[in-house]
Amino acid sequence: MAKYDFAKIEKKWQKKWEESNIYEITEDLKLTKKYILEMFPYPSGNIHMGHVRNYSIGDVVARYGRMKGFNVLHPIGYDAFGMPAENAAIKHGVHPRKWTYENIDIMRDQLKSLGLSYNWDREVITCDPDYYKWGQWLFLKFYKRGLVYRKQSKVNWCSSCETVLANEQVEGGGCWRCSTLVEQKELEQWYFKITDYTGPLLNDLEKLKGWPERVKVMQKNWIGRSEGAMVDFILKDGKTVTVFTTRPDTLFGCTFFLLAPEHLLVDELVKGTPYEEDIVKFREKVAKETEIDRTSAEIEKNGCFTGTYIINPVNGREVPVWIADYVLMEYGTGAVMAVPAHDERDFAFAKKYELPIELVIQPAGEDLSSGLDKAYTGEGLMINSGKFNGMPSKEGAKAIAKFLKEQNKGELAVNYRLRDWLISRQRYWGNPIPIIYCDKCGIVPVSEEDLPVILPDDVKITEKGGSPLAKHERFVNTVCPRCSGPARRETDTMDTFTCSSWYFLRYCSPNEGKLPFDGSAANYWMPVDQYIGGIEHAIMHLLYARFFTKVIKDMGMCEVEEPFSNLLTQGMVIKDGAKMSKSKGNVVDPNEIIKTYGADTARLFILFASPPEKELEWSDQGIQGSYRFLNRVWRIVVRNIESSKKGDDTGLDDTDRELLRFVHKTIKKVTGDVERFNLNTAISAIMELVNANYKYYDDKGEGKVNSDLLTEVNEKLLLLLAPFAPHIAEELWETMGKIGSVHLGKWPTFDEKLAKAEEIALIVQINGKVRDKITVSADVSEEEMKKTALSSEKLKQFTEGKEIVKVVVVPKKLVNVVVR
RNA sequence: GCCCGAGUGGCGGAACAGGCAGACGCAACGGACUUAAAAUCCGUUGUCCCUUGUGGACGUGUCGGUUCGACUCCGACCUCGGGCACCA
Numbered sequence: 001m002a003k004y005d006f007a008k009i010e011k012k013w014q015k016k017w018e019e020s021n022i023y024e025i026t027e028d029l030k031l032t033k034k035y036i037l038e039m040f041p042y043p044s045g046n047i048h049m050g051h052v053r054n055y056s057i058g059d060v061v062a063r064y065g066r067m068k069g070f071n072v073l074h075p076i077g078y079d080a081f082g083m084p085a086e087n088a089a090i091k092h093g094v095h096p097r098k099w100t101y102e103n104i105d106i107m108r109d110q111l112k113s114l115g116l117s118y119n120w121d122r123e124v125i126t127c128d129p130d131y132y133k134w135g136q137w138l139f140l141k142f143y144k145r146g147l148v149y150r151k152q153s154k155v156n157w158c159s160s161c162e163t164v165l166a167n168e169q170v171e172g173g174g175c176w177r178c179s180t181l182v183e184q185k186e187l188e189q190w191y192f193k194i195t196d197y198t199g200p201l202l203n204d205l206e207k208l209k210g211w212p213e214r215v216k217v218m219q220k221n222w223i224g225r226s227e228g229a230m231v232d233f234i235l236k237d238g239k240t241v242t243v244f245t246t247r248p249d250t251l252f253g254c255t256f257f258l259l260a261p262e263h264l265l266v267d268e269l270v271k272g273t274p275y276e277e278d279i280v281k282f283r284e285k286v287a288k289e290t291e292i293d294r295t296s297a298e299i300e301k302n303g304c305f306t307g308t309y310i311i312n313p314v315n316g317r318e319v320p321v322w323i324a325d326y327v328l329m330e331y332g333t334g335a336v337m338a339v340p341a342h343d344e345r346d347f348a349f350a351k352k353y354e355l356p357i358e359l360v361i362q363p364a365g366e367d368l369s370s371g372l373d374k375a376y377t378g379e380g381l382m383i384n385s386g387k388f389n390g391m392p393s394k395e396g397a398k399a400i401a402k403f404l405k406e407q408n409k410g411e412l413a414v415n416y417r418l419r420d421w422l423i424s425r426q427r428y429w430g431n432p433i434p435i436i437y438c439d440k441c442g443i444v445p446v447s448e449e450d451l452p453v454i455l456p457d458d459v460k461i462t463e464k465g466g467s468p469l470a471k472h473e474r475f476v477n478t479v480c481p482r483c484s485g486p487a488r489r490e491t492d493t494m495d496t497f498t499c500s501s502w503y504f505l506r507y508c509s510p511n512e513g514k515l516p517f518d519g520s521a522a523n524y525w526m527p528v529d530q531y532i533g534g535i536e537h538a539i540m541h542l543l544y545a546r547f548f549t550k551v552i553k554d555m556g557m558c559e560v561e562e563p564f565s566n567l568l569t570q571g572m573v574i575k576d577g578a579k580m581s582k583s584k585g586n587v588v589d590p591n592e593i594i595k596t597y598g599a600d601t602a603r604l605f606i607l608f609a610s611p612p613e614k615e616l617e618w619s620d621q622g623i624q625g626s627y628r629f630l631n632r633v634w635r636i637v638v639r640n641i642e643s644s645k646k647g648d649d650t651g652l653d654d655t656d657r658e659l660l661r662f663v664h665k666t667i668k669k670v671t672g673d674v675e676r677f678n679l680n681t682a683i684s685a686i687m688e689l690v691n692a693n694y695k696y697y698d699d700k701g702e703g704k705v706n707s708d709l710l711t712e713v714n715e716k717l718l719l720l721l722a723p724f725a726p727h728i729a730e731e732l733w734e735t736m737g738k739i740g741s742v743h744l745g746k747w748p749t750f751d752e753k754l755a756k757a758e759e760i761a762l763i764v765q766i767n768g769k770v771r772d773k774i775t776v777s778a779d780v781s782e783e784e785m786k787k788t789a790l791s792s793e794k795l796k797q798f799t800e801g802k803e804i805v806k807v808v809v810v811p812k813k814l815v816n817v818v819v820r
Numbered sequence: 821g822c823c824c825g826a827g828u829g830g831c832g833g834a835a836c837a838g839g840c841a842g843a844c845g846c847a848a849c850g851g852a853c854u855u856a857a858a859a860u861c862c863g864u865u866g867u868c869c870c871u872u873g874u875g876g877a878c879g880u881g882u883c884g885g886u887u888c889g890a891c892u893c894c895g896a897c898c899u900c901g902g903g904c905a906c907c908a
Contacts, residue, residue, distance in 0.1 A: 172905090214903085217824060221904060228908085245908060258908090301906075326906040336908050344821090345906060417907055538903080608845070609832060615901090617832065625845050635860085672836075681834065684844035691844090698862080763840050768889040770840055772874095794874080808888050810839055818888045 004634040006598030031071035036062040039533030043103040049573040056603040063723035067747035075507040077124030096429040126499035133452030134516035136434040157185040189424040210566030224417025229401040231410040244332035249396035250339040252385035253360035258336040260329040275307035313409040347375035428468040430493025438480035438487040501548035531564035575618040600725035644707035664755035763814035789815035
């Protein structure tokens with residue numbers, strides 16, 4: 001018997017599949033499509049185990065879909081713009097372009113060595129001018145629709161990456177990429193107006209039935225909808241200052257008023273007063289502290305009195321106006337009504353500065369009138385609130401809002417946490433923002449026919465000193481498209497998340513030359529039926545991609561409003577209980593594994609060791625187990641082929657029927673498991689079938705096997721195995737003498753009658769405890785079950801001298817006898 | 821602090837709608853084959869107890885509840901992991 005030579009087999013079939021282009025597809029309206037997509041990789045040079053897991057899962061889904069008769073789109077590409085390319089340039093003096101394309105070549109080879117069934121001819125590389133041109137085109141369309149604007153404000157700045165970051169890219173006060181503490185900088189930057197789509201982005205989450213609840217919750221929290229009211233307070237000079245509050249019911253308990261230190265009104269209020277000096281000092285201090293102090297767990301609240309008072313619209317009371325570091329300019333209106341009795345932060349602030357605390361909500365069954373040691377933030381009955389006294393707080397909130405509305409001093413309002421998406425990056429290796437600054441005409445978008453704005457190659461990339469493009473004279477200096485006078489180009493590039501926000505649309509028609517994608521192709525393929533990737537993209541990428549899709553739909557370019565119908569978030573691959581990392585020295589290199597055991601073993605193990613959503617602990621012994629299994633498959637299939645040449649096949653005896661039953665049972669189990677992504681148990685079911693096949697020889701004796709049966713077992717086994725271990729399945733399929741690829745074969749169907757056992761073990765319980773197991777016919781009636789159970793010898797010792805109270809019968813499963 | 825998710829043998833994990841807890845794999849142990857080893861094939865393997873049987877008790881983080889019956893449902897708690905974190 002020839003040995004299982006995985007290296008030879010895998011090379012052979014990868015070549016054949018490529019030559020025959022067996023996964024080629026076209027938009028065929030007669031066929032039902034399936035768009036299977038895994039998040040495309042950043043070309044860092046080598047694939048890691050996370051990629052192997054991601055792409056192995058996707059490949060099973062794609063191959064299964066194809067065998068089920070769907071027209072399957074399963075593309076791959078590279079998210080090729082980004083910082084690591086520039087870092088490599090600084091470190092090794094390689095040009096980012098060269099570094100990136102070389103890495104893509106390496107990674108493409110590695111992905112091919114895994115035997116993944118991609119539509120390779122649809123590859124998308126985001127740093128290709130053919131692709132980024134359309135990113136610029138979309139930027140201009142967004143600009144025309146008023147979804148792009150430039151604004152001066154405080155932004156997150158990473159001093160290590162030397163660029164600004166979007167809010168989503170700040171994690172725990174540090175840069176999402178390098179963890180450097182993020183600073184605040186006052187800069188003029190480009191923004192995408194994602195807040196125009198807050199409503200649909202939030203509400204359409206409900207439509208995403210195929211998304212994990214967890215991801216939807218994370219997006220929901222990120223968007224952060226709060227219901228409450230806008231309330232107008234009036235300064236002594238008659239000027240109105242509006243606040244947002246979620247608790248209008250506590251309005252009577254407002255004992256002071258707070259402004260964000262950056263609030264524009266502050267200057268006006270203190271100018272020329274004795275308070276000016278302290279306020280200025282305080283503001284400077286806050287400006288310096290910013291994120292560093294704000295990230296520590298328990299921060300003391302600091303503030304400073306402005307010397308002015310403001311009038312509460314419900315009771316006309318004058319309360320002092322302070323500025324406080326915990327009031328954020330970016331949320332709400334940058335002003336807050338402080339109710340220390342019912343807000344923890346206000347309470348701490350009031351205690352520190354000895355400001356009055358007034359109870360206005362009385363909780364049920366508790367007397368708080370003797371003083372508070374902490375704020376009461378729950379519901380209750382309103383007190384000290386004039387005509388609203390005695391009202392439940394929830395009702396009171398609405399009543400006060402209604403009252404304010406009548407007085408024209410406020411109204412119900414909804415506020416969101418989501419802020420606009422800052423897309424400017426002071427980096428070279430990204431998509432240039434297609435904007436020109438003209439002294440005469442101001443900000444002028446690049447004309448469509450001048451796209452793409454080509455990213456020049458001849459730049460000097462240095463570690464310090466800002467954007468390299470800004471120093472590139474020929475790039476910067478241009479002419480104004482409007483007045484033809486001298487003008488300067490924008491030198492910032494776009495956040496790379498803009499590139500990954502629409503690549504799934506490009507895959508539908510990757511060679512389209514007149515538009516980002518062909519509308520009819522997109523309408524055929526979209527939405528993505530199954531998207532697979534890491535949980536780390538739960539907010540950023542998935543939110544941005546949803547935003548782009550919605551805008552593109554509103555532009556009339558594609559009909560879908562949500563890009564990904566079903567989402568599978570795979571768990572991390574860990575080793576020794578920790579994420580694989582160079583510094584921990586626990587990295588397992590996929591190339592080594594493929595070299596030692598082959599791609600099929602690598603794929604099989606990674607799918608078998610854990611369900612896709614869960615963490616996967618890498619095990620060197622585990623991979624040997626998978627390797628052992630494939631060898632076992634190899635031997636039994638070859639043995640079956642040989643036996644079927646000389647076996648006897650005159651009818652089926654009990655042992656034959658048992659194996660046939662096992663085949664059908666396994667098809668049923670594997671089909672159901674793959675549909676539900678229980679890939680680990682699907683593989684275990686295939687293992688059981690192989691074990692049953694071995695047992696069959698033991699039971700039967702070598703010479704007496706049924707040849708037709710063994711041919712059928714082989715055929716079904718290889719079809720089931722094909723999505724998981726494509727090379728070995730194909731090789732054995734050929735060895736069997738089959739014409740055509742196993743991967744173009746039909747997914748096997750099962751016969752429910754054949755899958756069913758002829759006999760079942762009837763479980764007999766006394767008071768819920770198993771006392772006997774009796775073999776009975778599978779079509780046993782409930783009456784027979786009861787009779788059989790009660791006649792059990794073993795039961796006697798438990799029922800003797802006791803009264804049978806009740807007999808519970810679960811059809812075709814068990815009988816529970818209740819005794820007393 | 822708030823919001824999710826998870827706790828099952830020595831280990832990874834299974835039990836799909838409340839009905840045999842521990843499938844499958846790893847590790848370990850035993851047998852066959854071999855001069856021997858590896859590989860392979862066949863077994864055993866949750867814990868404890870005794871009168872060693874076709875025996876019994878216990879057992880899915882802890883405590884309680886619902887039920888004829890609970891890994892599964894309900895309540896409280898503990899531990900771990902993740903997300904958000906001055907959001908008014």
